[in-house]
Amino acid sequence: MPLSADRIRDRLRGVAVGLLTPFDADGEIEHGKLRENADALYEGGIRLFMASANISEYHSLSRTERVDVVETAVDALPADACVLAGVGGSTADARELIDGYEDVGADAMMIMPPDHTYLHEAGLLRYYRELAAATDRPLVPYVRGFDPSVAYLGDLTRVDGVIGIKYALPDGVKLGAGVAAGDDDVVWVNGLAEPFAVSFWAEGAEGFSAGVSNFRPEVGLALFDALTDGDWERARALRNACLPYQGFRDGTGQGNEIPGAISVPAVKQGLDLAGLHGGSVREPIRPLAEEQVREAEELYAALEDDVDRLVG
Numbered sequence: 455m456p457l458s459a460d461r462i463r464d465r466l467r468g469v470a471v472g473l474l475t476p477f478d479a480d481g482e483i484e485h486g487k488l489r490e491n492a493d494a495l496y497e498g499g500i501r502l503f504m505a506s507a508n509i510s511e512y513h514s515l516s517r518t519e520r521v522d523v524v525e526t527a528v529d530a531l532p533a534d535a536c537v538l539a540g541v542g543g544s545t546a547d548a549r550e551l552i553d554g555y556e557d558v559g560a561d562a563m564m565i566m567p568p569d570h571t572y573l574h575e576a577g578l579l580r581y582y583r584e585l586a587a588a589t590d591r592p593l594v595p596y597v598r599g600f601d602p603s604v605a606y607l608g609d610l611t612r613v614d615g616v617i618g619i620k621y622a623l624p625d626g627v628k629l630g631a632g633v634a635a636g637d638d639d640v641v642w643v644n645g646l647a648e649p650f651a652v653s654f655w656a657e658g659a660e661g662f663s664a665g666v667s668n669f670r671p672e673v674g675l676a677l678f679d680a681l682t683d684g685d686w687e688r689a690r691a692l693r694n695a696c697l698p699y700q701g702f703r704d705g706t707g708q709g710n711e712i713p714g715a716i717s718v719p720a721v722k723q724g725l726d727l728a729g730l731h732g733g734s735v736r737e738p739i740r741p742l743a744e745e746q747v748r749e750a751e752e753l754y755a756a757l758e759d760d761v762d763r764l765v766g
């Protein structure tokens with residue numbers, strides 16, 4: 455039984471982890487490991503899960519695989535957990551994916567950033583309206599990779615079925631303006647992880663997506679509590695503990711000049727170091743080079759020290 459829209463809103467006011475998709479050395483999905491990751495994160499206190507989402511390597515999964523990983527997540531997690539399933543592509547393909555996700559019990563649809571060379575704000579709003587009309591499950595559009603107007607953000611909150619917005623533009627002023635322009639019953643979720651948690655909270659975000667909290671959930675949960683308590687000093691200290699590993703994720707890796715290329719394998723390495731399951735990656739990304747594995751180990755050790763000191 456999927457959660458009600460109000461329960462999902464409550465869950466959006468929290469820490470959203472991305473369920474990364476563990477692949478074996480041949481690139482096949484290891485569903486048992488995905489299940490164990492979900493179990494462990496739930497046991498660690500996480501209640502909001504994004505499956506088949508961007509750091510799940512959404513774009514490297516077939517349609518069938520997307521539905522399968524969402525089904526594994528829904529089956530693994532207790533009924534009070536919220537599973538957001540990543541949806542994208544043409545309207546027709548997105549509708550089919552939504553049908554598949556409904557069948558396996560996803561609670562809500564996270565609509566991926568538009569995958570199109572050319573965009574029109576009115577066209578995008580129509581896309582969301584078409585998808586909302588195709589399902590009774592709530593929608594959470596993911597705003598990233600383009601620079602919409604504040605009026606667009608406000609209109610997006612008024613699309614029937616939209617109950618949350620995952621905002622991942624590095625522009626806190628626009629976030630604040632969007633919150634002011636939008637409907638009050640929409641929950642804004644910081645999509646840029648712990649580094650932006652403090653500043654986006656001040657602009658109206660009520661939850662955040664995980665970076666290092668994908669593998670050390672206690673740091674994200676403590677940061678969330680500090681934010682809700684208004685304990686800014688503690689919130690900044692917890693945020694600061696996350697910055698070195700998060701900065702590492704922004705790196706290019708070897709043989710590449712595109713920033714952020716190691717973001718997903720860096721989180722997968724963090725999962726492995728935390729005793730969970732990261733596993734391999736699929737093209738178009740590459741595993742960490744040996745040198746980056748060593749760097750990840752050092753940064754993880756420092757993070758662990760900080761977590762012990764700050765969270766206990």
Ligand SMILES: N[C@@H](CC=O)C(=O)O
Nearest residue numbers: 472645647663664665
């Ligand atoms: N928080 C994620 C992005 C959203 O899912 C990340 O840090 O990559």
